[in-house]
Amino acid sequence: MAITLSRRQALSYTAAAIGAAGAAAVTGKPAFADANTLLNVSFDPTAQLYAAYDKLFATHWATKTGTTPVLHYSHGGSGAQARAVIEGLPADVVTLALAYDIDAIAKKGLIAADWQSRLPNNSTPYTSTIVFLVRKGNPLNIKDWGDLIKPGVQIVAPNPKTSGGARWNVLAAWAWALKNLGGEKAALGYLQKFFANVPVLDSGAHGSTLTFTQRKIGDVLVGWESDAYLSIKEAGPGSYEIVRPSLSILAEPPVALVDKNVAAHGTTAIATEYLTYLYAPEAQDLIGANFYRPSAPAAVAKYASQFPLLDLVTIKDFGGWEKAQPEFFGNGGYLDQSFGASGASFFGVGG
Amino acid sequence: MAGNAAGKSAGRIALITIALLFMVLFLLLPLIVVFAQALSSGFEAYFSSIADPNVQSAIWMTLIIAAVAVPANLAFGIAASWCIGRFEFTGRNLLITLIDLPFSISPVIAGLLEVLLFGLNGLLGGWLSAHNYQIIFALPGMILATIFVTFPFVAREVIPLVQEQGNEEEEAAVTLGANFWQIFWRISLPKIRWGLLYGVLLCNARAMGEFGAVSVVSGKVFGETDTLSLAVESLYGSYETQAAFAVASLLALLALVTLVAKATVEFFLRDEMNAVKRKRTV
Numbered sequence: 306m307a308i309t310l311s312r313r314q315a316l317s318y319t320a321a322a323i324g325a326a327g328a329a330a331v332t333g334k335p336a337f338a339d340a341n342t343l344l345n346v347s348f349d350p351t352a353q354l355y356a357a358y359d360k361l362f363a364t365h366w367a368t369k370t371g372t373t374p375v376l377h378y379s380h381g382g383s384g385a386q387a388r389a390v391i392e393g394l395p396a397d398v399v400t401l402a403l404a405y406d407i408d409a410i411a412k413k414g415l416i417a418a419d420w421q422s423r424l425p426n427n428s429t430p431y432t433s434t435i436v437f438l439v440r441k442g443n444p445l446n447i448k449d450w451g452d453l454i455k456p457g458v459q460i461v462a463p464n465p466k467t468s469g470g471a472r473w474n475v476l477a478a479w480a481w482a483l484k485n486l487g488g489e490k491a492a493l494g495y496l497q498k499f500f501a502n503v504p505v506l507d508s509g510a511h512g513s514t515l516t517f518t519q520r521k522i523g524d525v526l527v528g529w530e531s532d533a534y535l536s537i538k539e540a541g542p543g544s545y546e547i548v549r550p551s552l553s554i555l556a557e558p559p560v561a562l563v564d565k566n567v568a569a570h571g572t573t574a575i576a577t578e579y580l581t582y583l584y585a586p587e588a589q590d591l592i593g594a595n596f597y598r599p600s601a602p603a604a605v606a607k608y609a610s611q612f613p614l615l616d617l618v619t620i621k622d623f624g625g626w627e628k629a630q631p632e633f634f635g636n637g638g639y640l641d642q643s644f645g646a647s648g649a650s651f652f653g654v655g656g
Numbered sequence: 657m658a659g660n661a662a663g664k665s666a667g668r669i670a671l672i673t674i675a676l677l678f679m680v681l682f683l684l685l686p687l688i689v690v691f692a693q694a695l696s697s698g699f700e701a702y703f704s705s706i707a708d709p710n711v712q713s714a715i716w717m718t719l720i721i722a723a724v725a726v727p728a729n730l731a732f733g734i735a736a737s738w739c740i741g742r743f744e745f746t747g748r749n750l751l752i753t754l755i756d757l758p759f760s761i762s763p764v765i766a767g768l769l770e771v772l773l774f775g776l777n778g779l780l781g782g783w784l785s786a787h788n789y790q791i792i793f794a795l796p797g798m799i800l801a802t803i804f805v806t807f808p809f810v811a812r813e814v815i816p817l818v819q820e821q822g823n824e825e826e827e828a829a830v831t832l833g834a835n836f837w838q839i840f841w842r843i844s845l846p847k848i849r850w851g852l853l854y855g856v857l858l859c860n861a862r863a864m865g866e867f868g869a870v871s872v873v874s875g876k877v878f879g880e881t882d883t884l885s886l887a888v889e890s891l892y893g894s895y896e897t898q899a900a901f902a903v904a905s906l907l908a909l910l911a912l913v914t915l916v917a918k919a920t921v922e923f924f925l926r927d928e929m930n931a932v933k934r935k936r937t938v
Contacts (some may be wrong), residue, residue, distance in 0.1 A: 344877060352894040379877045392775035393785065394793040396874040440795050539895050
């Protein structure tokens with residue numbers, strides 16, 4: 306019954322296994338060190354966009370240089386991704402949810418401080434906005450921000466402490482409340498009621514979308530316009546409806562070269578082209594097809610019906626992220642004040 | 657009398673029904689769901705999602721990580737059981753506590769500790785980056801994290817076995833002039849082989865299925881530093897439900913194989929423990 310393996314055999318097998326695996330581990334040098342290899346560290350809602358863009362860019366780069374590039378990507382919560390790059394994730398480019406997260410990397414010296422002026426439109430090749438996604442027929446007749454805080458409405462939204470998209474949510478809600486309810490105090494009251502109506506705070510925008518569409522929780526999802534379109538595309542036409550509030554925010558997810566990493570990897574050329582090409586007409590068209598708002602005139606005209614013009618505030622109206630981040634999301638900021646009153650949980654699902 | 661017996665058997669049936677229902681609800685049903693979802697678009701789609709280069713890379717990563725972590729903890733487990741089971745020394749209890757530490761620490765914290773240690777802003781990060789070593793967000797970090805969380809499995813299985821069995825055979829061997837390696841290969845190792853195998857199985861299952869710690873240090877580069885369990889998450893998150901469940905079914909199969917192997921090993925292990933006890937009572 307005993308295993309008929311001689312000691313010597315067992316020993317040599319074990320040694321071989323350890324040796325082979327150990328060799329793989331040591332010589333398995335990060336594959337990011339090749340001039341044709343690129344790592345794009347992005348945030349969750351852009352997974353489809355960059356899967357499509359990588360194909361387009363690979364063709365473009367191959368015709369331009371004659372070599373097929375190896376493109377890697379990583380997706381996660383925007384803040385967590387920025388953190389990973391700061392701790393040494395060897396990103397060549399970052400394409401995150403908001404400028405504040407890229408600023409955080411720049412502060413550690415990995416990206417030049419003037420990164421946002423290096424590419425057109427504040428280094429933002431595509432924009433989006435915050436909309437509501439409701440279930441078929443809009444049973445609760447949700448039209449605007451004011452309808453969200455009615456008793457009994459269940460809002461699905463991610464946690465602004467961890468999610469970039471959620472921060473855009475809070476700022477959009479704040480702008481509407483300030484304009485329509487008058488005064489900071491009223492706006493704070495609005496946020497309190499808003500979070501009191503949120504049964505699940507996911508850690509990222511994508512988690513929220515899945516909570517709303519797959520777990521069927523909640524009456525309204527507040528989040529990225531691109532995610533709303535994607536949910537309808539996944540579930541089929543007529544499954545959900547997009548509701549556009551009277552006032553929202555121009556969500557600007559910027560892109561940047563990670564200077565220190567591309568210098569170390571020798572990937573400056575491909576990384577620069579990867580970001581610049583996002584502004585090319587064919588890439589802009591792809592951006593529109595993937596539900597982000599393009600900026601090139603031809604693509605804007607083509608997708609005009611998909612992206613109706615809205616009354617939008619911008620981050621500048623809040624004095625930029627440098628001011629808005631501590632004011633709203635820092636310790637003791639507006640967000641903490643509204644959480645404290647509503648008793649909503651800080652703990653989202655997932656990591 | 658008869659009524660009492662009927663009541664007893666009714667109670668028994670109720671208990672058994674509850675247990676069975678519970679098992680069906682929490683074990684069988686999820687398993688069926690995993691395979692049903694994985695095969696929802698037919699076998700062709702199932703195999704093509706597994707043949708996807710990114711998933712193939714995740715399978716390789718998982719195998720490589722287990723191929724390093726399991727032998728490492730096998731060697732450590734044998735050494736620790738030898739040391740703790742056969743000798744009395746100061747700090748012995750501390751060592752036992754340390755071995756158990758990974759059980760009581762959340763795997764996410766284990767991953768974060770690694771970031772604090774090897775991250776660019778961590779304790780050793782500056783030196784590592786200056787010498788061009790990539791530990792976290794690469795294979796070495798993922799292996800370290802896995803070794804950490806699977807640390808106790810082999811040792812915890814083997815230590816009690818060694819303590820139970822005692823030293824008589826080894827002492828006899830010494831008096832007959834056997835050297836250390838002869839004793840180790842011919843006496844000590846055969847004595848603990850089933851316990852060792854049991855520990856290795858558990859260790860391997862955990863190493864291949866680990867999520868938390870590896871997730872923190874992987875960087876989640878799809879097709880590069882994704883393991884099977886990380887691939888399930890990222891596929892599910894990008895609306896590729898069928899592919900996510902196809903990958904999940906691989907992990908489920910691994911669990912089933914482990915279960916069967918475990919049952920087999922347990923059978924031999926019980927035999928051996930009984931033999932030890934019989935010997936004691938004689």
